[in-house]
Amino acid sequence: MTVSTDLPILKALLGEPxxxxxxxxxxxxNHVTSKWGVLVLLALAEETLRWGELxxxxxxxSEKMLxxxxxxxxxxxxxxxxxxPVIPPHVEYSLTPSxxxxxxxxxxxxxxxVDRGPEILARWEEPTGESGSPR
Numbered sequence: 212m213t214v215s216t217d218l219p220i221l222k223a224l225l226g227e228p229x230x231x232x233x234x235x236x237x238x239x240x241n242h243v244t245s246k247w248g249v250l251v252l253l254a255l256a257e258e259t260l261r262w263g264e265l266x267x268x269x270x271x272x273s274e275k276m277l278x279x280x281x282x283x284x285x286x287x288x289x290x291x292x293x294x295x296p297v298i299p300p301h302v303e304y305s306l307t308p309s310x311x312x313x314x315x316x317x318x319x320x321x322x323x324x325v326d327r328g329p330e331i332l333a334r335w336e337e338p339t340g341e342s343g344s345p346r
Contacts, residue, residue, distance in 0.1 A: 239287065250272070251265070251269055252314050253314065254269050255310065281304060284310070290310055291305050
């Protein structure tokens, strides 16, 4: 099954259809496509958000995971953190130009997941004779 004409380009660049274990792209993909990474990037795609706003927007994320995810994405250069020296602390998060660029690439995948999500979830809810769930 051929998915895209871009796969031969990837193979030509890397010599393989999948980036090898030592490839820096694997490091970046791990951050960008992590469960919370995708959601944080999407939340910041439209606007700058403060910590509490971001936590409410990314429903279900713990404070610890939000802090870790933001630190990783900031270090990767995808999220900008601006702390104002006031009391109480005022910290805002926004996407950098690279963050906006990666969101442009993530959107087709997210749109596909939203469109196909009900169909795929229904398959998990069908009896299969085996125990298991997507969660």
